[in-house]
Amino acid sequence: MLTFIPYENPTYFGILAIALLPIVIGLLCGKRFHWYETLISFFFLVLIFGGSKLTQGIALIAYLVYEVLLVWGYTTYRKSRNQTGIFVGAVILAILPLVVVKLTPAINGTQSIIGFLGISYLTFKVVQTIMESRDGVLKKFEPWFFIQFLVFFPTISSGPIDRYRRFKRDYDHVPSQDKYLKLLQKGVHNIFLGFVYKYMLSYLFGTLMLPKIEHQALMAHGMSWSLVGVMYVYSMYLFFDFAGYSLFAIGTSYFMGVETPINFNAPFKSHNIKEFWNRWHMTLSFWFRDFIYMRLVFFLMKHKVFKSPKTTANVTYIINMTIMGFWHGVTWYYISYGILHGVALVVNGWWLRYKKKHQDKLPHNKFTELFATFITFNFVCFTFLLFSGFLNTMLFAK
Incomplete structure (x- = not known):
């Protein structure tokens, strides 16, 4: 049986066009066929994880069973109690499979048998669902819909990362014909x-x-x-x-009538590194901001770890981006990439405060904006060179 990497093969697009046709006709007629969407989701999962990738397919099924039971158990618990220890334990258990997958190559040089294409992005969805349940934002957990949310096949391999409630609004409703025609366009x-x-x-x-x-x-x-x-x-x-x-x-x-959020917005036009992260891999950047950075800031301020809010923000920037580096892989170049961006965000924050304080003395015109874009672009490109691992290849080549 042939297997496909999403969007990598012309045949994949041909199959995709045929599979989407009934959905398009249904939505144009004001109907959403959930049963058919489930059917083609299963079909595309078989295309992606069947055949030579059957081991990954089995790992995906085991992962889904594990995570659905975990989230179901936590959301049921959350209805009556809210102990921090239980919440932290649920989050740790949710990310445990991903941690094993990321650490295994660094420890023994082989890929983990529980890994599969897209495990990171599914884990992000699981963790955010647990956190939103803890916050009381997510009032009702529906296991079957949660599976649909996790394995939404257009985005399963590399995102963009959607949010549970936003996805549910689209999934449960049929857009007006006028709105859907604009979506098709x-x-x-x-x-x-x-x-x-x-x-x-x-x-x-x-x-x-x-x-x-x-x-x-x-x-x-x-x-x-x-x-x-x-x-x-x-x-x-x-x-x-x-x-x-x-x-x-x-x-x-x-x-499919689902407005998955955009992931890139002309990132190389950014005037500073903070703006870059608001334009580059946006759903990942916003996920880290909402579910790691903001929560860590709140924790440090609540426990008065640092006297200055600026120090709190700076330390959290570096921790947040370092975690992002580790997420890419346990290698010195990924970790260094994350740390460099964390430090750059700290420097950027200092510069923006300084510029605001001395705005009457500092020039601001098209040239300064172009210069800021030039500096940001070159810094980003340098960190991408680091990220690529090519410098590591050069070191070993010597």
Whole structure:
């Protein structure tokens, strides 16, 4: 049996178009066929996790059973009690499979047997559901809908990361014909733009240019203009490849009447690093902001760990981004990438406060804005070079 990586094969798009047709017709007629959506979700999960990836498919099923029972148990408990220890325990148990998957390669150099494509993004959804239940925001937990939310096939492999209540609003309602026609228009636009990004620009930078310029940089044995070229070419490849995938996922969601949030908003136009994280991989950035950064700030301030709110924010920035680095992988370059962005957010916060205090003395015009964008862009590209692991390859090549 053939298996597919989502949006990586022309045949996948052909199957997708045929599968979506009944959904489109139904929504245009004012009806949502939940039974059919469940059927094609199962069908695409088989395409993604069947055949040669059957082990991953079994791991996915075991993971779903484990997490659904965990969240069901916690939400049932939360109706009558709210002990912090139980909540923390539930969160730890929720992320435990992901921790095992991330640590296994670092410990014994092999992939974990419980890992599967998209485990990170499913775990983010599980943790946010537990936290929103604890906050009292999520009043009712529906196990079957929760499974649908977790394995929503357009976004299962790499996001974007949706929120339980937002997804439920779309899932339970049928958009008006006028609104759905606009969603279809945006969906077609996103998919065609995704083709330009992933199959033209990503191919140009990642397949045609990157291997050649990496080879030149390795032959130079150290700092060289070729290494600078790797920095920029890899950054462009990373953006167009991931943004293209996200456009496919969002466009497919729109066809299904689900307004999955966008993931990228012209990130290389950012004037500072904080703005960059409000434009780059936005659903991940906002998830870390809402479920790690803000909660950690609240915890540190509540327990008066630091006297100054600024110190609290700065320490939390670094912790938050370091965790993000560890999430990418337990390697020095991923962790360094996270720490660098944490420090950059601290410096950025200081600069914004300084600029506000001395705004009458500091120039602000198109040149200063372009200069700020130039600095931000080059810093980001340098950290992407670090993130790529190519510097690690150069060290071992020596």
